[in-house]
Amino acid sequence: MNEMNQHTHHSFPVQSTILSSAALLEKIVSRYPLEAPLECFLYSEHLNHVYRVKSNSSPYYLRVSRFEWRTPRDIEEEIDLLLFLHSHNVPVALPLKSKDDRYYYVINAPEGERCAVLFHNAEGRLLNYSDKKQDYIFGKLSGKMHNVMDISEKKYHREHLGLDYLLDEPLSRIAQVMKHRPDDIRFLSEISREVKRRLEYLPKTKPIFGICHGDLNLKNVYFKDSVKPTLFDFDCFGCGWRAFDIGVFLYSLVQTHELSSNRVKWMEAFNEFLAGYNEERILNNDEYKAIKLFGLIRYIWGYGISILFVKHRGVRLVQDEAYLDENMRIIKDFARVIL
Amino acid sequence: MNSFNPVNDSYFPVQASVLSPSALEDYLLLKYPLKPPLTCHLFNTHLNHVYRIEAGDSIFFLRIPLFNWRSLLDVEEEVDLLNYLHENGVSVARPIKDNDGQFIQTIDAPEGHRYAVLFSNAAGNPCNISDSKQVYLFGQLVGKMHRCSDRFQRSFKKFPLDLDELLERPINRMNSFLSFNKMTADYLLAVKEQLMGYVWRLPRDIPHYGICHGDLHFRNIHFDSNDQPTLFDFDCFGYSWRGYELGSLVYNLIHSPQVAANRLDWQKVFGEFLSGYDSEKVLTPGEFNSIKVFGVIRHIWAIGLNFVLYQTNGVKAIMEGPFINDNIAKIKTFMGQVDFSLY
Numbered sequence A: 001m002n003e004m005n006q007h008t009h010h011s012f013p014v015q016s017t018i019l020s021s022a023a024l025l026e027k028i029v030s031r032y033p034l035e036a037p038l039e040c041f042l043y044s045e046h047l048n049h050v051y052r053v054k055s056n057s058s059p060y061y062l063r064v065s066r067f068e069w070r071t072p073r074d075i076e077e078e079i080d081l082l083l084f085l086h087s088h089n090v091p092v093a094l095p096l097k098s099k100d101d102r103y104y105y106v107i108n109a110p111e112g113e114r115c116a117v118l119f120h121n122a123e124g125r126l127l128n129y130s131d132k133k134q135d136y137i138f139g140k141l142s143g144k145m146h147n148v149m150d151i152s153e154k155k156y157h158r159e160h161l162g163l164d165y166l167l168d169e170p171l172s173r174i175a176q177v178m179k180h181r182p183d184d185i186r187f188l189s190e191i192s193r194e195v196k197r198r199l200e201y202l203p204k205t206k207p208i209f210g211i212c213h214g215d216l217n218l219k220n221v222y223f224k225d226s227v228k229p230t231l232f233d234f235d236c237f238g239c240g241w242r243a244f245d246i247g248v249f250l251y252s253l254v255q256t257h258e259l260s261s262n263r264v265k266w267m268e269a270f271n272e273f274l275a276g277y278n279e280e281r282i283l284n285n286d287e288y289k290a291i292k293l294f295g296l297i298r299y300i301w302g303y304g305i306s307i308l309f310v311k312h313r314g315v316r317l318v319q320d321e322a323y324l325d326e327n328m329r330i331i332k333d334f335a336r337v338i339l
Numbered sequence B: 001m002n003s004f005n006p007v008n009d010s011y012f013p014v015q016a017s018v019l020s021p022s023a024l025e026d027y028l029l030l031k032y033p034l035k036p037p038l039t040c041h042l043f044n045t046h047l048n049h050v051y052r053i054e055a056g057d058s059i060f061f062l063r064i065p066l067f068n069w070r071s072l073l074d075v076e077e078e079v080d081l082l083n084y085l086h087e088n089g090v091s092v093a094r095p096i097k098d099n100d101g102q103f104i105q106t107i108d109a110p111e112g113h114r115y116a117v118l119f120s121n122a123a124g125n126p127c128n129i130s131d132s133k134q135v136y137l138f139g140q141l142v143g144k145m146h147r148c149s150d151r152f153q154r155s156f157k158k159f160p161l162d163l164d165e166l167l168e169r170p171i172n173r174m175n176s177f178l179s180f181n182k183m184t185a186d187y188l189l190a191v192k193e194q195l196m197g198y199v200w201r202l203p204r205d206i207p208h209y210g211i212c213h214g215d216l217h218f219r220n221i222h223f224d225s226n227d228q229p230t231l232f233d234f235d236c237f238g239y240s241w242r243g244y245e246l247g248s249l250v251y252n253l254i255h256s257p258q259v260a261a262n263r264l265d266w267q268k269v270f271g272e273f274l275s276g277y278d279s280e281k282v283l284t285p286g287e288f289n290s291i292k293v294f295g296v297i298r299h300i301w302a303i304g305l306n307f308v309l310y311q312t313n314g315v316k317a318i319m320e321g322p323f324i325n326d327n328i329a330k331i332k333t334f335m336g337q338v339d340f341s342l343y
Helices: A021-027 A071-089 A131-151 A161-175 A180-199 A243-255 A263-280 A285-308 A323-339 B021-031 B073-086 B132-150 B164-179 B182-200 B240-256 B257-261 B267-276 B283-308 B321-336
Strands: A013-017 A039-045 A048-054 A059-065 A105-109 A113-118 A210-214 A221-224 A226-233 A237-240 B016-019 B036-047 B048-055 B058-065 B104-109 B112-120 B207-212 B222-224 B229-231 B238-241
Touching: A013 A105, A013 A323, A013 B229, A021 A039, A021 A048, A021 A161, A039 A323, A039 B132, A059 B104, A059 B229, A071 A113, A105 B104, A113 B021, A131 A226, A131 A263, A161 A180, A161 A285, A180 A285, A237 A243, A237 A285, A243 A263, A243 A285, A243 B104, A285 A323, B016 B021, B021 B036, B021 B048, B073 B104, B073 B112, B132 B207, B132 B222, B132 B229, B132 B240, B132 B267, B164 B182, B164 B283, B182 B283, B182 B321, B207 B240, B238 B283, B240 B267, B267 B283, B283 B321
Parallel strands: none
Antiparallel strands: A013 B016, A039 A048, A048 A059, A059 A113, A105 A113, A210 A237, A221 A226, B036 B048, B048 B058, B058 B112, B104 B112, B207 B238, B222 B229
């Protein structure tokens, strides 16, 4: 570890970096018991930077959190949760243990400390939502996951997936970039008030409230042989209403391009999911009604994240009126259908 | 599970970085004749990181190419070209001199040297596609820019936008990432040969071949409130066929959301642009006919560009999902509309 080439401290200050895939292979991936030959390249960059690691046997994914996005304690808690779910037969993409018995490393990036975790591949393919059986299996697995999470004794410090985090914070960010559009701001605060009014009665107790996946969209489950699912990407996990997790799935169905024009099709997929979920845990009527509201909340949360990420992508995006128009259009459409 | 730091005091190596806007504020105040209060915001991130600078009553844009995207020589030549165009009455966003009279800063980023240039603001808003006067003026300014650069007694060393750059390299990059089925690979090869066979027969001298902006679209020109245009973003400039320059614009027009949203006829918009262009520099029938062919070439170049960015954007979006198939389908449709006769 001391043989690392010293990067001088004279280089210009940075706000963020993309770590070198070659250096990650040499200095981090090499610490895991993997079968050579290995390759590593940047796979995706959004909330986290994900590198695909190819070995002789199977691919793995190295997730490097952005600076200030996750703390080492966040990562420890996520790993703890994944191991717990696995030990209770919930199929999840597990982190790998390194040869020196570690599940994660803290990397000293130029902008600050960043955590790296190497994950197993979730085998198979994306959920095919036209396959009712898969929708049902995914729903059933989600219900089981929530049940198992309820028997965990752990108190996690993770940010709660409450309405302040999911709705108030994003809306105040949105308001910042829409100062010149007072009608839209008024519309959004009315929506927010109405959504909160309707969610008031939802209790904050198990099993209605508890640990959630946090981003249970249809791209975060893979199916092997069309019947064996594996869940992954628990990066956003936290305590919240289970109707939120389900609302995220609904949101992702509605967002899927081909489905936007085909209401019947996504309703079918969603009903199959619910049938599977109810097999494990019966949703009460209040929760059921809340799901659609959480779908809208998830959209607003995502919009808020894209504004947060202006720091990384540039302010040009939010100065584009067409972009703001499009987001308002979707929120209004969504609101019209569910409120 | 204690945290563990494998790199001790040294920083972990990086392949890309976003320079800190607040550090850039201090740097600009130190290097340029600008007065506080000065603010710097990251404006756009693509092949270049662009920062919007406000200093006093003035707005500037600081452009910093990704590491390895542009060499010092590329940037020096671009600065020379812009200064020449400006001195000869072509309205462009100008590079700004620092306290020592230099136009380019070499910044020691963690991944390597990056070459920053501060530009004057191109005042106003992007060209309004529905405004035929603006579209005409856009064409006129491009014609003037081509004519003016043909008189520039200087030969540039920067790589030309020739068939290697526009077709060979993009297709090679695609092939190195994607394992195409035989049908797609054969199709791309056939398209490439047809396009190359055509372009080989085109004249390769002034005024048909010369300095091109390299990335003409309706957001790289601004019009102020008096309809005075300013052209900017010459990052992709190089020697090429003027048919390619205009073909790039056609490619952008055809795929422009603005054209679709306003139900505009791209041929009509392009006709307005061409009448402006012709008022400065007349196209031969052969050049006119080559524009659509170069539109396809531009599309292939643009697909290939996404594979250049894999170290900053990741490979998921280009290797999975509909990206490649959608684009190849579009090329097929467009190829069907192209007339490959020379006149």
